[in-house]
Amino acid sequence: MEVSLNKLIKEDHSKTIDIGDLITYDWERAYMFHPYTEEADMKDILGLKFHDxxxxALRxxxxxxxxxxxxxxxxxVKVQLGYGYLIMGEEYYLTPENDVVEITQP
Known part of the structure; x- marks a missing residue:
């Protein structure tokens, strides 16, 4: 998924991506963490054990x-910021029913 997503952001000139089209298994939700996010904050947001x-926090x-x-x-998935930026809607996370993110170029 990492290669596919970064390639779409870098090479596709569309304004949005349906993330669900890239996920090939059943999933519940997806989150985007910004640079400098602390591991403890990620654990709190995800609500499960997580090792960054x-x-x-240093990226x-x-x-x-x-x-x-x-x-x-x-x-x-590591999303390279030099390729473009993914912007989620007002929701803090994505679901299979609400899985579209906006792409902006740097």
Whole structure:
């Protein structure tokens, strides 16, 4: 999913992405964490045990996109900020029913 999402952001000239089209399994919700987000804050938001795999508290080059499955496991994707920016709507997270994000170019 990481390669596909970053490629879409970098090369596709559309204004939106249906994230659900890239997720090939049942999922419950997905979150986008911004640079400098602390691991403790991610745990609170996700509501489950989580070990930050990329050190977001020290990163300013990526956003971390985390997908939560029904069984509380997850997948994460590093979204390169140099390719473009994903902007979610007013909701703090995505669901299979509400999975469209906006793309803006740097």
């Amino acid at each position: 795999p990329v050190g977001m 300013d080059d990526i956003k971390l996109f985390v997908v939560v499955k029904d069984d509380n496991t997850f997948e994460y």
